[in-house]
């Protein structure tokens with residue numbers, strides 16, 4: 424049985440937010456799995472998920488609504504604007520937050536982006552949801568189509584594909600032990616170096632950290648703690664959100680996420696219960712096919 428999909432992502436995202444780009448503990452244990460405010464981002468509300476989950480939700484709802492893979496770049500941008508405006512969240516880059524708040528149309532939004540120069544994690548953090556698609560070519564095509572709107576370079580596209588392919592492989596029967604070989608077969612030898620820069624906000628840095636958090640974890644809670652404990656300063660909410668959505672497909676991982684963290688997750692109109700409802704639709708419409 425799979426864990427919940429976007430709900431698990433939101434748990435990781437909301438937990439990791441308290442350490443985003445702050446020097447943090449590297450010996451966290453289960454008692455650390457609670458929500459907290461962010462000392463610098465005062466607009467952030469404890470227990471809320473952030474941009475990572477919100478953009479993934481936008482993409483997932485669009486996939487569920489369309490029930491076809493005939494989706495345009497404009498429709499993706501409309502979905503991001505709609506999902507943000509109905510329930511504004513923080514955690515986006517300053518520029519993205521401003522565009523989502525101020526732009527009324529996809530054309531206006533796109534005209535203010537410089538996608539070739541953005542090597543941050545925006546394309547990757549919303550890519551995991553495409554992994555549930557059975558047809559790998561359609562899955563990769565949509566991952567790239569939506570990714571290139573904001574992050575059209577080697578770091579952006581490779582990171583987005585790595586996340587979507589990881590979810591795809593595990594959702595459709597692949598094992599954690601075989602994941603690395605699958606990614607190498609798909610992305611080429613040495614793919615981890617594509618566009619990597621020594622910067623905690625670099626998309627490839629974030630994705631490789633998320634994948635390494637999966638290793639040696641016995642539980643979903645271990646995955647969250649590995650994210651925090653592997654490095655002192657990182658984009659913890661995004662790394663944890665990506666690690667969580669991938670880990671949610673990994674059937675060998677037990678849950679062990681403390682009830683306090685689950686109870687602390689926001690549960691307004693688009694919070695915990697809403698995400699779980701979407702997750703049930705995902706399992707019904709994009710069921711596991713044993714492809715690997």
Ligand SMILES: [Mg+2]
Pocket residue numbers: 473474475514515660661
């Ligand atoms: Mg975030």
